[in-house]
Amino acid sequence: MDSITPARLYEDQKEELHLELLGSSLASRREITVSDINRPGMALMGFVENFLPERIQILAQTELAYLATLSEPALREAVDRVFAFSMPLVVVCKGLEPPPYLLQRAEECQVPVMRTSQSTTPFLHLLSSYLDHMLAASTTVHASLVDVYGCGLLITGRSGIGKSETALDLIDRGHRLVADDVVEIKRMGDVLVGVSPDLTRFHMELRGLGVLNIKDLYGVSAMRLSKRVELVIQLERWEAGKEYDRLGLRDETFLILGV
Numbered sequence: 001m002d003s004i005t006p007a008r009l010y011e012d013q014k015e016e017l018h019l020e021l022l023g024s025s026l027a028s029r030r031e032i033t034v035s036d037i038n039r040p041g042m043a044l045m046g047f048v049e050n051f052l053p054e055r056i057q058i059l060a061q062t063e064l065a066y067l068a069t070l071s072e073p074a075l076r077e078a079v080d081r082v083f084a085f086s087m088p089l090v091v092v093c094k095g096l097e098p099p100p101y102l103l104q105r106a107e108e109c110q111v112p113v114m115r116t117s118q119s120t121t122p123f124l125h126l127l128s129s130y131l132d133h134m135l136a137a138s139t140t141v142h143a144s145l146v147d148v149y150g151c152g153l154l155i156t157g158r159s160g161i162g163k164s165e166t167a168l169d170l171i172d173r174g175h176r177l178v179a180d181d182v183v184e185i186k187r188m189g190d191v192l193v194g195v196s197p198d199l200t201r202f203h204m205e206l207r208g209l210g211v212l213n214i215k216d217l218y219g220v221s222a223m224r225l226s227k228r229v230e231l232v233i234q235l236e237r238w239e240a241g242k243e244y245d246r247l248g249l250r251d252e253t254f255l256i257l258g259v
Contacts, residue, residue: 003031004134006089006112013130017123022092022103022113029110030088032056035131037124039063044078053085056127060093060120067099076101083109091127093120136186137257144204145178145194145227146170152194152227154183156254157235164206166235171222177214178227180204185229187257192229201225229256 007026010019030053038055041063042048067075083105090106092098095117106113116123144155144167153170155163164180171177179196180203186193196202202215202223215223232254 001134001136001138003033004131005031006114009089009130010112010114012134013127016130017126018117019091019114020116022098022115023107025107025110026112027110028088028112030054030086032088032131033135035128035135037128037131040082041066043082046078046081048081048085051082051085053087055088056131057082057087057090058093058120058124059090059096059098061096064092064096064098067102072101075099079105083111087111089114091116091123093118093123132188133186136188138184138186139257140197141183141185141194141256142181143183144180145183145196145229147176147178147224147227149175151231152178152229154194154229154232154254155235156232160207161235161237163235164204168204168206168212171214171218176222176224177202177204178224185256187259190259192256192259193226194229195226 005026006028009032010021010026013019034054036052036055037058038052039058039060039062040051043051044063044066067078070078079099079102086109088111090111090113092113092115095115098113098115103113118126141154141156142159144163146153146155146167148170155166157163167177167180178194180200182197182200183194184197186195202213204212204214206212234254
């Protein structure tokens with residue numbers, strides 16, 4: 001996903017992050033496009049050369065304590081300096097009360113302001129984890145993904161080659177299904193993580209048998225919700241006379257999302 005709106009973040013994480021809306025609207029002129037987070041302390045003090053307005057801005061005890069030391073004209077100048085930039089969202093931590101003028105300028109500039117009762121450090125970890133997941137580069141692959149002895153095995157090949165049948169045999173031998181037919185893969189740093197789409201989760205379709213609910217047939221221990229993709233097996237029809245690497249001495253790679 002390339003971006004998410006502050007409204008989507010609020011809807012998804014209201015309970016988890018203990019968020020409350022301080023303004024009257026979640027509408028924002030700018031969507032959230034990066035998972036990095038910024039604390040605008042230096043910008044409030046007057047140094048805006050390295051200010052990063054595309055990030056979510058976090059106001060915690062340090063920033064609000066500094067604003068509390070300013071006279072009203074100086075406070076307005078500091079707040080105006082930050083809101084001269086287009087920002088997606090401002091979040092106030094520790095349940096603190098921001099200055100009324102900050103909320104007024106946020107309304108005028110269409111920057112939603114939320115507050116969390118959580119402490120700053122744990123809140124930043126949870127928020128970053130959510131944004132990393134939501135904004136990760138992703139793709140879908142026509143394949144089956146199985147956890148085999150802790151290794152994420154992606155079984156690929158053309159339609160009808162036997163991917164699902166192979167995966168079912170592995171499950172029958174005690175391994176675990178992640179996704180069949182369609183695998184959603186996200187890039188988290190240099191790691192690829194595969195999951196099943198909601199519509200097909202826990203299910204497999206086999207020619208001649210129809211749709212099977214693996215969770216009902218084999219129990220919850222036969223399932224995994226996600227798994228790192230570490231090995232790709234590409235099934236293909238045997239061709240007489242074609243050279244095959246029977247010993248596995250050649251290092252081969254399979255490119256997904258640049259990994």
